Amino acid sequence: MGAFTKETFVQKLEAQGIVLSTKQLQQFETYAKLLAQWNEKINLTAIVEENEVYEKHFYDSVLPFLHMDMQCLCDVGAGAGFPSIPVKILYPQLEVTILEPLAKRIRFLEELCAQLSLTGVHCLHVRAEDHAKEHRECFDVVSARAVAALPVLSELCLPLVKVGGRFIAMKGPGANEEIEAAKHAVKVLGAEMEKREESRLSDGAVRINVFYRKQRPTDRRYPRNFGQIKKHPL
Ligand SMILES: C[S@@+](CC[C@H](N)C(=O)[O-])C[C@H]1O[C@@H](n2cnc3c(N)ncnc32)[C@H](O)[C@@H]1O
Structure with missing residues (x-):
């Protein structure tokens, strides 16, 4: 398989019926540049090489959300904005709330949203379990990539999901064991x-996205405080 490039990203989306505008292409380009620039000052990601960013951050982020019917997305532990910011670039009308406890990452996200002229992105400096105490069941979709093991992650994320809404956990090859444990x-x-x-x-690495639907x-x-969640997962 050949290298995944920016062009591959565009073609893969086109194959799904999504044609990026010039503005959206520029937003992705600016995002990749800012990621590399800021990463020299603060630790945001191990992936900054352009082709890898397009595959492992941008394409990986949008894949579970293509054509999804949703108005508001909450991204728990977005770090440098994954998956929610690529999804927002794709669907500009989407309301996005990011819950991220690291202040430096929030500063990056605020600067990123300003540079990309994104509106309707709320970057909150807060832990998910604290936010969920007062903001229960208000999101169509809650996502989390590379934040915690599923038994813990479920308790951080599911209280935030509306009844009828979805929780999407973006996982690697260990997903099956985590699904069982959760x-x-x-x-x-x-x-x-x-x-x-x-x-x-393209390097053969496995990604597994797990979709849950809130029933009641x-x-x-729930959620309990983080010490309890971690020490005694449900
Ligand atoms: C490994 S990073 C992943 C970042 C991003 N989701 C990605 O895939 O590149 C995990 C992130 O989760 C955040 N995090 C950890 N515990 C959290 C919690 N209880 N609530 C919200 N965010 C949390 C961390 O601050 C960190 O930015």
């Missing part, structure tokens, strides 16, 4: 697994 937590928190989608990067409200006891 079964009880997901049930207690009021959700059911809908599907899992597996894909491969989550008991107000």
Whole structure:
């Protein structure tokens, strides 16, 4: 398989019926540049080489959300903006809320949104479990990539999802074990697994996106504080 490039990204989206405008292409280019620039000052990501950014950050981020019917997305632990900022570039009308406890990453995200002229992105310097205490069940979709193991992640994310909405956990090859380990937590928190989608990067690495659907409200006891969640996952 040949190298994945910016052109591959554009072609893969076109194959899905999505044609990027000049503005959107420029936004992705500026994003890749800012990522590399800021990464010299603060630790944002190990991936800054342009082709890799287009495949492992941009394409990987948008893949689970293509043609998804949603108005508001919450991204738990977005770090340098993944997956939510590429999804926002693709769907400019989307309302995005980012929950991220590292202040430096929030500063990067605010600067990024200003440079890309993105409106309707709320970058909140807060942990998911703290935000969920007051903002329950208000998002169509909650996403998290590379944040925590599924039994823990479910408790951070599912209380934020509207009944009928989705939680999308973006995982690597260990997803199957995590899905098994999280079964009880997901049930207690009021959700059911809908599907899992597996894909491969050009270097053969496996990505597994796990989709959950919220069936009923989550008991107000959850999420607990992080110490309890981590020490005694549901
Ligand atoms: C490995 S990084 C992944 C960043 C990004 N999602 C990505 O895929 O590139 C994990 C991020 O989760 C954030 N995080 C960890 N615990 C969190 C919590 N309880 N609530 C919200 N964010 C959290 C960290 O600050 C960090 O930025």
